[in-house]
Amino acid sequence: MQGSARSENLEEIAKEVRKSIVKMTFEAKSGHPGGSLSATEILTYLYFRELNIDPANPNWPDRDRFVLSKGHSTPVLYSILAMRGFFDPNLLHGFRKINSLLQGHVVNHIPGVDITAGSLGQGLSNAVGLALAAKIDKKSYRVFTLIGDGESDEGSIWEAALSAAHLKLSNLIVFLDRNMIQLDGFTEEILTLGDLEGKFRSFGWAAITIDGHSFAEIRRAIEWAKNEEGPKMIIARTIKGKGVKFMENNPEYHGKPVPNEEKLNEALKDIEGM
């Protein structure tokens, strides 16, 4: 099946994805739940409604590409790839463990993964390369990318932003997970990012800001992107740790799983009650 015609309810899928994120990081005793939970609706929408992909043929040359530039948010991507049938969901139990397929940061030998990432600020440049290749070859596939707000501290994000606008890459659609938190704390306290929509617009991008937890707004943003020229930036306002009360807006859960069974059950209950 190629992407767009799944009938399952997106809210229900997102709940399953969130549970998987919390469980797999708990089982690994390691990983990044916060920035996975903030990006859950974005990736769920892309993989269950939008991307033109084929799990039976993950390297199909004309597929849409997805680049997880914030490469630590593997729990959300791996959970979704498993649910979409790119690999056996049992592999999620090996996440971050020795001799396992599912590395801590995303790597391209995993079925369904287009680009290796993890050192922040590189995936967007990789995405520019993928989108440029489509332009050279006059192919119609699109390149979707997810970058972080903390990641936007990296100068190379802005090198890539200049590049994408200069090359007029209309097939590049980027989501920025604006959850306001990075490893050490709140983004605006660590390094003021300010008006990211305005910044990207001044770099020559089409840019809008949406509620990154609303499927309706994500859908409308993608429709908007189809009618804009040049690279598109969708600033998705999100809540880090979304769905688990004690994780929400809590910088502590950037790179830390739930600490014990009791908290795990509390988290799963929160998600079920969303």
Next chain:
Amino acid sequence: MMMSNELNWLPDLINKLDKKSVREAYGNTLVSVGADKSVVVLDADLSTSTHTSMFQKKYPERFFNVGISENNMMGVASGLSWTGKKVFVSSFAIFATGRAYDFVRQSVCYADSDVRIVATHAGLTVGEDGATHQMLEDIGLMTGLPRMRVFVPADALETEEIVRYVYENRGPFYVRLSREKVPVVHDSESFRFGRAETITDGDDLTIIATGILVSAAKIATSYLKQKGISARVLNMATIKPIDSDSILKAARETGRILTAEEHSIYNGLGSRVSEVVTESYPVLVRRLGVNDTFGESGKSWELMDKYGLNPMGIVNKVEEMMKVTV
């Protein structure tokens, strides 16, 4: 009869030698392999210096100048490669390997991308621009990366052969070139991947050289012969994977090895050769290179003389080594 005052590049030696531009050799070869539509070339605002501009003139639709952003260039190269493009990226060695190191590590090598980095202006022979542009650590940076294969051609003809080799094979590759026209070493094709080339045979000592120092070793050897020293010269154009067999053969047969390179004595050819020798057949190894300092402004060949990277520097080291009882 060759006199010892003829062993410095200046005032006369370098002018007497037939020299050719390795950058032009690169540009010409790029144009030739560019007939393949999967070849894409990127540069970061140095295309007229690296000579990727020659490719741009012929194939403007497959050439992209990304501006002064080497990090982004490596990332874009990686992305392009994952759609089946054979990507060449060029800049000066200092920026391609130093500035962009983490992108080369992650986006090119760890991601196992089909990317060929061909960097020019390596070493002291950048000349007047001085230390900020004289890359002396790149062999170390690039050989340390898993999957990366590293080449330093000795002259223009070998540059053509190596550029063609990296075109025909899957990356990642690093090719290190000079700004200066370099003395011609080869009159016919001789490059073999991962194999040292015997330039002259000898049995008292082996000089293992790379890049410009191959021609210096060749000249030094003629002089040493007059003094009754028989030196073997190996051209190590592939630094990684290194030709351990030829190194160990030299160790067994000649008992002494001198390495010579336009690079820091740390982490370059000298270090790689020492590792091979130490592990399997320990003999006396000495390294000629830049002694843990930065470069400076000056004319290229003046600098090479000042830092002892000339036939005289090789002769002096060899004479010292022949006094050591082994």
